[in-house]
Amino acid sequence: MGASRYVGRTGGIALGLGLGVLAAVAGCASGDAASESAAGPDAAEVVTAERVLQVTSVHEATGMTLLEGPTFGEDGRLYLVDVTAPAGEPKVLAVDLDSQEVGTVFTDSAGAYTSAQFSPVDGRLYLTDYAGGRIVSVTPDGDDPRTVAEGRVKGRAMHPDDLAFDEAGNMFVTDSAYTPYPSAEPAGRVLRVDGGTGRVTVLADDQPNPNGISFDVGGDALWVSHLDVNRIDRLVLDQDATAIVSGHTAIHVDGGVAQTDSNAVDAAGNVYQGMHGRPEIRVYGPDGTHLTTVSIPKEDDGLQSATNIAIRPGTTDAYATVSGPAGGFVYRFDALAEGTRQSNGG
Template identity: 55%
Template sequence: MRRLRNRPLAVFAALGALVLAGCGTDRHTPGDGATSAVPGGTVTAHQLMRLTTVHEETGMTLLEGPVFGEDGRLIVVDVTAPAGASKVMSVDVRKKTVRKVFTDNRGAYTSAQFSPYDGRLHLTDFAHGEIVSLAPDGGDRRTFFAGEVDGAAMRPDDIAFDRDGNLYVSDSLGMSEGEARGRVVRIDRDGGNATVLADGLAAVNGISFDIGYRGLWISELTENRISYLPVVQRPGSAGRHTAVRVDGGIAQTDSIAVDADGNLYQALHGRPAMAVYDKHGERLATVEVPARAKGLESATNVAITPGGTRAYMTVSGPAGGYLYTFDALAEGVRQSNGG
């Protein structure tokens, strides 16, 4: 069985095999199994449910992109799911039930996010360099964007939308070669014009707007750093700069989310945990699964209930793909719901 310890290699190999083969909105209430976040300390996340097991065809399962839909159900993608298996699933977090929403025979989907412009669910297909969209019920598949950007095909990983529905994508170009050629790409809300906003990034992964939509927080997996990229220029403002250097040890920086107070939730690949920082780079807390939880190697992303503090973290490894829950430091907003 292949393991998830080295995502850039193991996941890329699994994606290659796939190509060849063809919302709860309630606030936290006492006694429901979640642990309140205490700034500066460790927050213990608790298992909600297992969504997937390791796929025989790919030797892996890797959950990503949790995002709440308007119906209150949580959408989750399985990056390495083979054809026929649930590549996009819908979870009722109250009843602890899951159902298939979408599958196909080619895509390897690494993130999910609903557009504020047309309400459609957008997915990044890392294997084919495309962004596709679905109706909220999983039907009516469309290609939102495909093709080269500035002469190079994308390796789209995570996405974020601005208020108008324009899409910003972390492009992990160069990741498989170990080269710092990653980019941040902006695509108009109709899927038309694509513009490179930043390049020279090392396996860029997480991407999320700050609370004021003035800039983007972006994480580089192979450099273990979070950078800040202004997108609304003000007099005297600078370009991209390193904002946080993550002391991850063997773990690497994966997806990123932002709560209503502007705190950053940095997922860690290689460790089933998240590091939480404020906007000034101070480490506020570490979210951990219990030490007794075996066979879990990575926490890839989180969705915080819109208007509430209950958070749902996707965790994966040889034991399968799970949802773990904890209390966030602040309420959920669009920036902490998918990406």
């Protein structure tokens, strides 16, 4: 995989908090949108998502809103994070898709939360704080906040972006690091957080800004998308899921002005790849075939990105977080196969 390097077991995490990177998050999400659809040269089917509701408006304090991390709770609500919400305004929200009521779940003074997923072990909601360099968990009601992991890992502060759980409750996290073009070497990482001890180890380093992360249907490999190079890698784990034994670039995404953001996987193994810079979802088969492009209606102006996806487990109801100068929205489309726990958030 070119400059990428896989790492076995490494040292634990040192304490400390890496702050001051919210501007980098905002910079990532401020690119120009392209209005044209891009099914690509393979002429994949294009389907149009339908708007469900507007969740947020642009914040005066930050000049933007960016919805991410959709995940369904046991109460049936769709939980979301607003990455650029300022201090005191809702940073984690829950949407009742039937009544279209939006409720505040959690906020704080400094966090910039980029993803969310419920643990299969303790039922708590886990949040990646990109700005604070930490992972936080709260109850489904937003109470009892706990810092699960923070600080420096092998000499560098984390910038956790997306996360995925295995069945044992261990977390697999993309550790973002932008690669200034064209001179700098990639510095992103894929991390593992032990569900029992909270110990953080590095599974892969020298990665070109990893963002989305999802398990395949067998649970023995990860699909990791890289924002800076528009590609999706497949990383195969060992039997204990403590190291990567092999990996390769599996899918190249022709994004144009758009970049590969978060992703999800359905029960048939299809990969749903969110895009930043164009409001659409690319869907690929596990063999790399571009099956479908999910687009936003052309008349829905002021939307730049469709960054993340959740498929309600046991159904084909798929929901995307879509954001831009018009605000933050939830859109719905039909998935190609049913959702599983792994399809739900990250």
